[in-house]
Amino acid sequence: MDARLRRVNKEISDCKGDKSSSIRIDLIDNSPFHLKGSFPGPKDTPYEGGTFEVDIVIPESYPFQPVKMKFITKVYHPNVSSASGAICLDILKDAWSPVLTLKSTLLSLQSLLCSPEPNDPQDAEVAKHYTTSKRSFDETARYWTQVYAGGAGSRTKLDVKEPLKDEVAIAGLEKAHVDQFEGLGFERSKVIDVLRRLNYRGANVAKISEDRVVEELLK
Amino acid sequence: MSSDYDYSDEDADYYDDEDEDMMSTEEDGKHAPPPPGSAPSDDEMDMDDFRVPQRAVRKAYEVEHEPLPQSAVEKLMSADVEHISGIFGVEASTAALLLRNMNWNKERLIEKYMDNASGVSVAAGISIPSRKSLSPSLAGPERSQSASSSARSGGLRRPIRQTPVPTPKPEPFVCPICYDDSQTAFSALACDHKFCAGCWNAYATSKIREEGEHAIRCMAEGCALITPDSFVRTTLAEDTATWERFNELLVRHFVASNPSLKYCPYPSCTFTVMCSAAASRSSLTTIVPTVSCGASVNPPHTFCFGCPIEVDHRPVICGVAKMWLRKCRDDSETANWIKSNTKECAKCQSTIEKNGGCNHMTCKKCKHEFCWVCMGPWSEHGTAWYSCNRYDEKAGIDARDAQSKSRASLERYLHYYNRWANHEQSAKLSVELYTKTEKKMEEMQITSDLTWIEVQFMKKAVDEVEKCRMTLKWTYAMAYYLEKGNQKELFEDNQRDLERAVEDLSELLESSIDTEAISTLRQKVTDKTVYVSKRNEIMLDDTAKGFQEGRWTWNVSVEGFD
Numbered sequence: 001m002d003a004r005l006r007r008v009n010k011e012i013s014d015c016k017g018d019k020s021s022s023i024r025i026d027l028i029d030n031s032p033f034h035l036k037g038s039f040p041g042p043k044d045t046p047y048e049g050g051t052f053e054v055d056i057v058i059p060e061s062y063p064f065q066p067v068k069m070k071f072i073t074k075v076y077h078p079n080v081s082s083a084s085g086a087i088c089l090d091i092l093k094d095a096w097s098p099v100l101t102l103k104s105t106l107l108s109l110q111s112l113l114c115s116p117e118p119n120d121p122q123d124a125e126v127a128k129h130y131t132t133s134k135r136s137f138d139e140t141a142r143y144w145t146q147v148y149a150g151g152a153g154s155r156t157k158l159d160v161k162e163p164l165k166d167e168v169a170i171a172g173l174e175k176a177h178v179d180q181f182e183g184l185g186f187e188r189s190k191v192i193d194v195l196r197r198l199n200y201r202g203a204n205v206a207k208i209s210e211d212r213v214v215e216e217l218l219k
Numbered sequence: 220m221s222s223d224y225d226y227s228d229e230d231a232d233y234y235d236d237e238d239e240d241m242m243s244t245e246e247d248g249k250h251a252p253p254p255p256g257s258a259p260s261d262d263e264m265d266m267d268d269f270r271v272p273q274r275a276v277r278k279a280y281e282v283e284h285e286p287l288p289q290s291a292v293e294k295l296m297s298a299d300v301e302h303i304s305g306i307f308g309v310e311a312s313t314a315a316l317l318l319r320n321m322n323w324n325k326e327r328l329i330e331k332y333m334d335n336a337s338g339v340s341v342a343a344g345i346s347i348p349s350r351k352s353l354s355p356s357l358a359g360p361e362r363s364q365s366a367s368s369s370a371r372s373g374g375l376r377r378p379i380r381q382t383p384v385p386t387p388k389p390e391p392f393v394c395p396i397c398y399d400d401s402q403t404a405f406s407a408l409a410c411d412h413k414f415c416a417g418c419w420n421a422y423a424t425s426k427i428r429e430e431g432e433h434a435i436r437c438m439a440e441g442c443a444l445i446t447p448d449s450f451v452r453t454t455l456a457e458d459t460a461t462w463e464r465f466n467e468l469l470v471r472h473f474v475a476s477n478p479s480l481k482y483c484p485y486p487s488c489t490f491t492v493m494c495s496a497a498a499s500r501s502s503l504t505t506i507v508p509t510v511s512c513g514a515s516v517n518p519p520h521t522f523c524f525g526c527p528i529e530v531d532h533r534p535v536i537c538g539v540a541k542m543w544l545r546k547c548r549d550d551s552e553t554a555n556w557i558k559s560n561t562k563e564c565a566k567c568q569s570t571i572e573k574n575g576g577c578n579h580m581t582c583k584k585c586k587h588e589f590c591w592v593c594m595g596p597w598s599e600h601g602t603a604w605y606s607c608n609r610y611d612e613k614a615g616i617d618a619r620d621a622q623s624k625s626r627a628s629l630e631r632y633l634h635y636y637n638r639w640a641n642h643e644q645s646a647k648l649s650v651e652l653y654t655k656t657e658k659k660m661e662e663m664q665i666t667s668d669l670t671w672i673e674v675q676f677m678k679k680a681v682d683e684v685e686k687c688r689m690t691l692k693w694t695y696a697m698a699y700y701l702e703k704g705n706q707k708e709l710f711e712d713n714q715r716d717l718e719r720a721v722e723d724l725s726e727l728l729e730s731s732i733d734t735e736a737i738s739t740l741r742q743k744v745t746d747k748t749v750y751v752s753k754r755n756e757i758m759l760d761d762t763a764k765g766f767q768e769g770r771w772t773w774n775v776s777v778e779g780f781d
Binding site: 007061065097100 | 395396397398399414417418421422424425426429438439440441442
């Protein structure tokens, strides 16, 4: 039997057999080389309560070359692209070792959620948000967890919120700021876009003049 | 490892001899006695020939260099390895790993190794760090199962096992990578992380083939041990292609680490050039290290040892050539440049594109004869005073009066650039000229009683013209940056003489053949070819000597001159 197939089969069945672990690996289609991993968000983090799904592609030369993993679930995290779900983690690149398994790699992803590395970011905007205002970042991350990762009680809370607030909160911005510039006659979506790009959050608000924002808005 | 190389006796003598020189300082570097059976004088002569090829005939503009095929570089590597292995009393593969980790810097390695042998060994991936610094986090889940066995292997300073150790009796052990319980052959490095032969093979192949990596680490997570060459050899088993690739990677690393070596930049060429004269950056202000790699191809792989420009840019030194190319890239995307590919006839204003090498133009429409370079009428050139290669300073003053200063400097630049581009263009058109010349050569063989070998003078002349155009091209880059003064005047005199000779010869080659006068033509072309080649030599020689004597001064600051 093909060594790669044997190894992947064993890994999948080991993971299924291990009832104590919270990590799951499922088939996406009929191929054992395209899988879906999932794990719960770690406790005491903004990701708590969510379930995070990861797209797994086993390359031809696995396990001698690293697996390809990216988040299916949208995650607000400095080392994960907020647009594509691409992950910046050393063991998925040059620190890969053939003894690592799908399960151990997923565990590493789980611990990456606990300890972000904003100095080696995948998503520069999110990393900026993280370093300038950790509290505001946490709020946004928690909000994303509720909206995208099915965090506890998210649905009921969402229902009472006005739909427009979502955009603002997802971008990690203050509603007052968005309203302020919208009041000047700019489109709301554009305001959110520009403010997010300028990192108009926390302590940064004082550093960025309103003229600068308007200038960007007029571009 | 040494069994893989097939030394010829003579070459082996050479390297042995070199070794002796390095090791026996007390003996005043006396040569080892020649091997019994060979006449001493012969041996001595052979060696001298090998070391300094054509010492006597080397010209000022040529640089001493030695082409090395991959096997010769491998010999240099193994000489270093043997040297280190002799001093430290370690095995050759261990010495090789130590050297690679230090980027082949022997002196630094010896110093550091004497200072802290175990630290250096750990850094080079030869031995595992001592127990106390081995943090538990390093040990993955797989590591714990072999913890007891790694305790057995103990000895920290112990050199690593040189051969993979197939477990004598297949104990119930499942390879932690492929989970195949039918495997019987396992091997491990000094860290005792055991994996089956199939996995090692697939891993090493993937590292070498896909990543181009020569330092192959142990497969265990976080383990920093590196597989020695003998281990790689055994692991790759029958796969000699990958083994060869591995050796090529080692050679590339060695060459990259050694400033007096450079890999031939031509695609898929495996030759290396050794050029000690151009090893330091400061040497590049006095020499232009144009080298050939020694691969038997036509035309030979010629490149510059000192910079990434992959052509012969003599007589200009690397720093100036680089500056000029950058300037051309930045400034030449102008309408002026685009204009310079075509010109208008000075008389009838019809647009003309030059499609041959000669600068003597005749307008198709009005038959006006003019010089392509200065656009002046050709009657003023010819045998008379040819002053076309100089930027007319008086005209420059007038231009400054009339226009702004920047305009003048642009014109000055374009003056040199146009002449530079001209020669480049002409050289590019030489392919066409070649086919034309070939036709003419055939014609000559038919119409006259000249044989094939006798008409080769045409081809020779075309080659010479192309070579000289390359030199001329770069002289304009040089002249642009040369400070005004006597030296520059002399330089431009040489440049003018060469240019005139080249244009004369070029025109002769383009002219139609008169059956009657073939023998005269032949004589003329042959004479001119010799003359042109002489002028080219003078140009190159004088410029090269100027660099060595520090005669040239620049109108800008040039890298390495301040």
